[in-house]
Amino acid sequence: MSTIHKGALVVGQIVETGRNGRAVITRVHDRSNKDSVIELVGEGAIVRLGNAAFDLVYFSGERSRFVSECIIRGGLPWIVHTEVVTEAVLENLKKSADDKERQDAEAKAREDAAFALEKSRLQEAPEYKHLKKVADNKGKCEAATVSSNIRAELKKAFPGVKFSVKKLSFDCVQISWTDGPIKTEVEAISDKYEDGHFNSMEDIYEYNTSPFNVVYGGVKYVTTRRDYSxxxxxxxxxxxxxxxxxxxxxxxxxxxxxxxxxxxxxxxxxxxxxxxxxxxxxxxxxxx
Known part of the structure; x- marks a missing residue:
């Protein structure tokens, strides 16, 4: 095993990344120079790398296509192993990846069909007949529709309680009130208006738009603040x-x-x- 492999990378060679694990090269794209080269200066400073691109199949069944040699050769988190698998092993890995892609496509088709069916149901759902639809917002910011709908739902669920529902930006709505219901009761209504959640581990916002969001609106963040008398x-x-x-x-x-x-x-x-x-x-x- 070596993190610096100066010879040309070939079909069947094992590479590894910390995120996805081991993979095998299944195809080499557009190598204009057969001898991929790495030149080092001093303490491992890379000044020139190979110029090929590779298709990979992972032992987990995933695939990556057109991965630049600069990425693979660039060191951590990639490792270039010296081992080359047999043709039989390579074919088994490719078959497993084909099976996984087919299963994933079938699952995606089922999810899309269920999404469309739920969206159609929500369009005429009697429990939401008092809400505004995104399709009817006439060019207004979607957060305005979300604010209006949350306000209507809270008024219906907690009559007599005064809520302040404000659009703080195009993707954030804030709900505040004094006394009244506890936060979890309000969030049971408001949470469905969020388009996803923030992944603090990877520092990104992950969208998970629901059929409800498509019909009645969604924003990135809905915050709640309960004040006390x-x-x-x-x-x-x-x-x-x-x-x-x-x-x-x-x-x-x-x-x-x-x-x-x-x-x-x-x-x-x-x-x-x-x-x-x-x-x-x-x-x-x-x-x-």
């Missing part, structure tokens, strides 16, 4: 006192102390992050 804060303090006792939650604790930040220093010897954090956790579960 003094009355709800006092109710939470009373509940905390019953749970932890007067020594940890004295009688003089009140909403004003919460808003000033004074409760963050209370009973630190018992509450790792202070009583204020514990109180927020308690209040977050109280429906008002």
């Amino acid at each position: 003094d009355e709800l804060l006092e109710k939470g303090i009373v509940q905390a006192r019953k749970q932890f006792g007067k020594d940890l939650v004295p009688e003089d604790c009140n909403a004003e102390m919460y808003r000033s930040g004074a409760l963050s220093k209370l009973s630190r010897e018992y509450f790792m992050y202070g009583f204020e954090t514990e109180l927020r956790r308690i209040i977050a579960q109280i429906k008002a």
Whole structure:
């Protein structure tokens, strides 16, 4: 095994990448110079690489096409192995990849059919007859349609509660309210208006647009913020006192102390992050 293979890469040769694992070269494209060359200067600085491109089949059944030799030869995360598989092994890998591609295509066709069927159902769904459709927004920003629909759904689900639903940008809507339902109840309605989610591991936004988004709108982000009245804060303090006792939650604790930040220093010897954090956790579960 070698990360620097100076000879020409050939069909059947094993290469490896940290992300997808081992693969075998199945085809070489447009090699104008039969002797692929790597030149090094000093501590491994690469100044010239081969100019071919390769089709690969992975042991996992995946395929890559037209992978530049510059990428494969460029070092980590790629490794060029010296081993070359037999023709029989290569044919088995190609057959497995063909089978996987066929299965994936069949699965995609089923998913597309189910998506189209659900989209058609939602167009006439009686439970959403009070919502606006993207097709009827007459050139308005889709976030405006989403804001309007969320507002309508919340009004229907929680009559008497005043919600503020604002379009912060073309791809973000914010919901805020005081007391009323807890956040999970509101998010049970609002979450379906998100087009996907942010993948913090890879630092990218991954879209997963649903049939509902196509019909009634979707944005990248829907945020929620529940504020608390003094009355709800006092109710939470009373509940905390019953749970932890007067020594940890004295009688003089009140909403004003919460808003000033004074409760963050209370009973630190018992509450790792202070009583204020514990109180927020308690209040977050109280429906008002």
